[in-house]
Structure formats: C-alpha cells, structure tokens
Amino acid sequence: MSKNQHRSVGKLISTINRASEIHINNMLKPYGISVTQMHFLMLLYQQEGVTQFELSKQLYVDKATATRAIQNLEKEELIIRKESTGDRRQNLVYVTEKAQSLKKDILTILAGWTSILTEGMSEDDKTILLSLLHHATTNAIRSKKSEKGES
Amino acid sequence: MSKNQHRSVGKLISTINRASEIHINNMLKPYGISVTQMHFLMLLYQQEGVTQFELSKQLYVDKATATRAIQNLEKEELIIRKESTGDRRQNLVYVTEKAQSLKKDILTILAGWTSILTEGMSEDDKTILLSLLHHATTNAIRSKKSEKGES
DNA sequence: ACATTATAGTTGCGAATGCAACTAATATTT
DNA sequence: AAATATTAGTTGCATTCGCAACTATAATGT
Numbered sequence: 001m002s003k004n005q006h007r008s009v010g011k012l013i014s015t016i017n018r019a020s021e022i023h024i025n026n027m028l029k030p031y032g033i034s035v036t037q038m039h040f041l042m043l044l045y046q047q048e049g050v051t052q053f054e055l056s057k058q059l060y061v062d063k064a065t066a067t068r069a070i071q072n073l074e075k076e077e078l079i080i081r082k083e084s085t086g087d088r089r090q091n092l093v094y095v096t097e098k099a100q101s102l103k104k105d106i107l108t109i110l111a112g113w114t115s116i117l118t119e120g121m122s123e124d125d126k127t128i129l130l131s132l133l134h135h136a137t138t139n140a141i142r143s144k145k146s147e148k149g150e151s
Numbered sequence: 152m153s154k155n156q157h158r159s160v161g162k163l164i165s166t167i168n169r170a171s172e173i174h175i176n177n178m179l180k181p182y183g184i185s186v187t188q189m190h191f192l193m194l195l196y197q198q199e200g201v202t203q204f205e206l207s208k209q210l211y212v213d214k215a216t217a218t219r220a221i222q223n224l225e226k227e228e229l230i231i232r233k234e235s236t237g238d239r240r241q242n243l244v245y246v247t248e249k250a251q252s253l254k255k256d257i258l259t260i261l262a263g264w265t266s267i268l269t270e271g272m273s274e275d276d277k278t279i280l281l282s283l284l285h286h287a288t289t290n291a292i293r294s295k296k297s298e299k300g301e302s
Numbered sequence: 303a304c305a306t307t308a309t310a311g312t313t314g315c316g317a318a319t320g321c322a323a324c325t326a327a328t329a330t331t332t
Numbered sequence: 333a334a335a336t337a338t339t340a341g342t343t344g345c346a347t348t349c350g351c352a353a354c355t356a357t358a359a360t361g362t
Contacts, residue, residue, distance in 0.1 A: 006193050006194070006197065007281065007285060008261055008265050009265050009268050009269065009280065009281060009284060010168075010171045010175070010261070010264055010265060010268070011190060011193075012281070012284040012285060012287075012288050013164050013167050013168050013171065013284065014168055014171065014172075014186070014190075015210075015211050015288050015291065015292070016164050016284070016287055016288050016291045017161075017164050017165055017168040018211065018212070019211070019291035019292065019294065019295045020161045020164065020165065020291065021165075022295065023291075023294060023295070023298070024161070026298075035165070039162060039165075042157045042162075043157070046157065059166075060166050060169065060170070061169070110159055110161070113161055114159050114160050114161060116290055116291070116294045117160050117161070117287045117290050117291060118160065118287065118290070119290045120286065120290070121283065121286060125283060125286075128279060128283065129160065129280075129283045129284075129287070130158065130160060130163070132272065132276060132279065132280045132283070133160060133163040133164065133167070133280075134158060134163060135271065135272060135276075136163075136167055136268045136269065136280070137163050137166050137167050139267055139268050139269070139270045139271070140166065140167045140170035140171065140174075140267070140268060141166070141170065143170065143174060143267045144170045144173065144174070147174070147177075
C-alpha cells in the first residue's frame with residue numbers, strides 16, 4: 001500500500017523524459033546530433049530564416065543552449081547561418097539539403113518513440129494525453145515567466 | 152497553420168520537465184538539495200533501510216546517480232548509511248530526524264508545483280493525466296529494459 | 303576449497319544545460 | 333548627435349547525468 005504511492009505528475013514526467021532522451025539520443029547517434037538539436041531541426045523544417053533567439057523561445061530553452069545546439073548542427077552541415085542584413089546582431093538560420101534528406105529518418109525516429117510511449121492507448125486517450133500535456137506545458141511556461149519579470 | 156504544429160508527446164514532456172527542474176530546484180535551494188535528491192528522500196520517507204541500488208531502480212536512474220544523490224543527502228545530514236551486516240557490499244539508507252522535520256516543507260513544494268501544472272484542469276482530467284502518464288511511463292521503462300538485456 | 307561469475311557501490315569522463323557576465327550592434331532618450 | 337539602455341549571440345562556470353571501468357564483496361560451479 002505504501003510502495004509507489006508517490007506518483008506525482010512531475011516525477012512521472014521526469015522518468016519519461018529521461019527514457020526519451022536516452023532512446024532518441026541513441027537512435028540519432030549515427031547522425032551526429034542530439035535530441036535537443038533534433039528539436040531545433042524540427043522547428044527549422046517549418047520555418048526558414050529564423051533567428052537563434054526566436055528558436056530558443058519556441059523551444060523554451062536558454063539562448064546559450066540554442067547557440068551550442070545550432071553550432072553543432074552547423075558543424076554537421078545540417079543548417080547554415082546568415083548574418084541578417086537588417087540587424088547585424090541576428091543570425092538567420094536555414095536548413096541545408098543534407099538536413100532535408102534526413103527529414104524522413106528523423107520523423108520516423110520521433111514517431112517511433114511516440115508510438116512506444118502511447119502503446120496500448122486508444123486513439124482517444126492519445127488525443128487526451130496530448131491535450132492535457134499541452135495544457136500543463138502552458139501552465140509550466142506561465143509559471144516560469146511569472147517567476148522572472150514576465151510581461 | 153504550420154507554426155507549433157509539431158507537438159509530440161516527447162517534446163511537451165521535455166518542456167514541462169525543464170520547467171519542473173528549474174522551479175523545484177529553486178524552491179529547494181534553501182535546503183541544499185536538488186530535485187533528484189528530493190525524489191530519493193520521498194522514497195525514503197516510505198521505506199527504511201533500503202539499499203542504494205534498490206532506490207536507483209525505483210527511480211529509474213543510474214546507480215552512479217544514486218551514489219551522488221545519496222552522498223549529498225548524507226552531507227546535508229538528511230540520511231545516514233549503514234553498511235549491511237548480512238552483505239557488506241550493501242549500504243542501507245535511513246532518513247534522519249532532520250529529514251523528517253523537512254518532510255512537510257518538501258511535500259508542500261511538490262504539491263505546489265503539481266497544482267501549478269494542473270491549474271485549470273478538472274479533477275477528472277487530473278486523474279486521467281496521472282493515469283495516462285503512468286501508462287506512458289510503463290511503456291518507456293519497458294522499452295528501456297528491452298533495449299538492454301532485460302528479463 | 304578454489305576458480306569463476308555476478309553484484310553493490312564508487313569514480314572518471316564526456317556531454318548537456320541554465321545562469322551570469324561579456325561583446326557587438328541597434329534603439330531610445332535627452 | 334551623444335549618451336544611455338536594450339537586444340542577439342557567445343563564452344565561462346557550476347551542476348547534473350549516463351556510461352564504462354574499477355573495487356570489494358558475495359554467490360555459484362566444479
């Protein structure tokens with residue numbers, strides 16, 4: 001009765017996240033990129049010429065993390081950076097052809113992990129889970145902002 | 152239409168987890184412990200005289216992580232380790248009085264964060280979220296095991 | 303009983319990340 | 333237009349974690 005009684009949302013999420021990182025990092029090893037770098041790539045498949053700061057905001061990571069992730073993606077020749085002509089502080093980021101050719105593989109890896117996580121759930125459950133997680137994410141972000149000097 | 156289209160379970164969980172760690176670590180700073188160390192403490196509030204390896208299994212973290220977390224908890228005088236008499240390889244871990252006196256605070260911090268995460272959800276939704284996360288956790292752990300040499 | 307194997311815990315290492323301090327460029331104020 | 337403040341990006345630092353190698357004990361096989 002007392003064992004495993006403590007199953008808070010936070011603890012469960014932490015456990016899932018650790019497993020996710022290990023699994024996806026292993027799957028991505030042949031491509032020379034990490035989970036976080038993959039998430040940057042996913043954003044860049046949808047948007048061209050975004051700044052690093054904008055990417056860090058969309059992923060809710062520190063801009064220093066963005067710098068390093070993007071540096072590695074550039075080293076792997078998956079993206080290129082162009083200094084913005086309008087504002088020379090900004091780097092605009094673009095995916096390369098090589099990244100485009102990897103897109104299908106990456107989507108497969110991501111979908112594979114999602115399907116492992118949701119194995120045994122009904123389609124409705126999957127939808128509900130996504131919706132509730134999105135709700136919780138919004139709450140988490142709002143809290144994070146209000147603890148700083150938000151707007 | 153294309154913005155924020157990529158909202159995979161894994162990405163949402165990663166975002167929530169990052170916010171969780173930052174928030175709870177900040178709240179725990181006065182106590183000199185981290186989120187992970189808190190999770191160890193939570194287990195130890197329910198069980199006396201458990202081995203480090205057992206604790207690492209219950210939290211699904213590497214045993215090296217357990218070693219370091221428990222070392223720090225010992226440094227903070229929140230737990231003590233006793234070499235098992237039956238098997239001298241094992242360290243049996245016990246919480247101290249000091250840890251007991253912190254229990255209420257820690258539970259409050261944890262509950263506070265959970266209630267931030269679930270703000271605006273109905274009671275039913277909270278139950279469903281916990282249940283689906285537990286389901287996903289089970290899937291994640293099974294996958295992790297089967298990728299090694301499981302049983 | 304002795305040799306081999308397995309197990310609990312520790313330590314070194316590399317990778318990742320947030321924070322804070324810094325640089326360079328732009329925006330704002332006076 | 334000169335001075336000040338803000339912003340994008342980078343870098344140093346401290347912390348954390350998983351993996352792999354190692355030590356010591358214990359369990360198993362012959």
